[in-house]
Amino acid sequence: MSKKFELPEIVNRKARFNYEFIESYKAGLVLTGTEIKSVKEGKVNMSDSFCYFRNGELWLKNLHISVYSNGSYANHEPLRLRKLLLQKRELRKLEGKIKEKGLTIIPYKIFFNERGIAKIQIELAKGKKAYDKRETIKERDTQKEIQRVKKAYR
Numbered sequence: 473m474s475k476k477f478e479l480p481e482i483v484n485r486k487a488r489f490n491y492e493f494i495e496s497y498k499a500g501l502v503l504t505g506t507e508i509k510s511v512k513e514g515k516v517n518m519s520d521s522f523c524y525f526r527n528g529e530l531w532l533k534n535l536h537i538s539v540y541s542n543g544s545y546a547n548h549e550p551l552r553l554r555k556l557l558l559q560k561r562e563l564r565k566l567e568g569k570i571k572e573k574g575l576t577i578i579p580y581k582i583f584f585n586e587r588g589i590a591k592i593q594i595e596l597a598k599g600k601k602a603y604d605k606r607e608t609i610k611e612r613d614t615q616k617e618i619q620r621v622k623k624a625y626r
Contacts, residue, residue: 479584480514484521487578489608491597494575497566499530500557501582501592506540506548511590513540516582523556523577523594525567530556532579532592556592569596 503511510516515538523532532554539547558566569575581593600608 479512479588481584482511482514482516482518482582484518484578484580486519487580487595487597489605490600491576491578491595492600492604493580493595493597495596496580497558497562497594497596499592499594501532501590502555502557503537503590504548506543506546507537508590509543510537510540510548511582512584518579518582521579523579525563525570528563528567530558530563530566530577532556535579556594566596574598 517536517538521532521535523530525531534551535554536550537548539550566577570577575596575598578595578597579592580595583591583593585591
């Protein structure tokens with residue numbers, strides 16, 4: 473019996489607090505060999521990362537993938553630009569929405585599909601104001617309180 477290796481799912485928890493998500497897309501990620509190995513180990517920091525368009529292509533900036541510990545001289549640069557792969561019509565749609573409104577594209581989750589290929593879930597998002605963030609905290613606290621009370625009466 474062989475044990476199935478569980479691949480990590482890396483989530484940008486800070487994004488849900490700072491942004492209001494409007495639309496979600498799944499994109500391919502162009503990575504090198506040592507980058508894939510580091511992602512499989514879960515050594516990714518996506519808290520300050522964002523996406524932008526350059527020459528009609530979508531690029532991911534500030535995604536920190538740690539250097540692979542067993543890598544050799546051919547190890548990758550941790551903060552290099554990474555290209556995202558989407559269909560052309562999706563790219564045009566996203567580019568149009570970003571130009572006309574005050575929206576941005578935020579990477580939310582890196583996961584592996586059923587074939588073991590790394591994918592990234594990007595979100596078309598609008599930045600929250602300070603009062604929206606306070607409301608989110610208040611809502612979360614009330615939910616915790618409700619759960620605590622329910623647990624006490626079981």
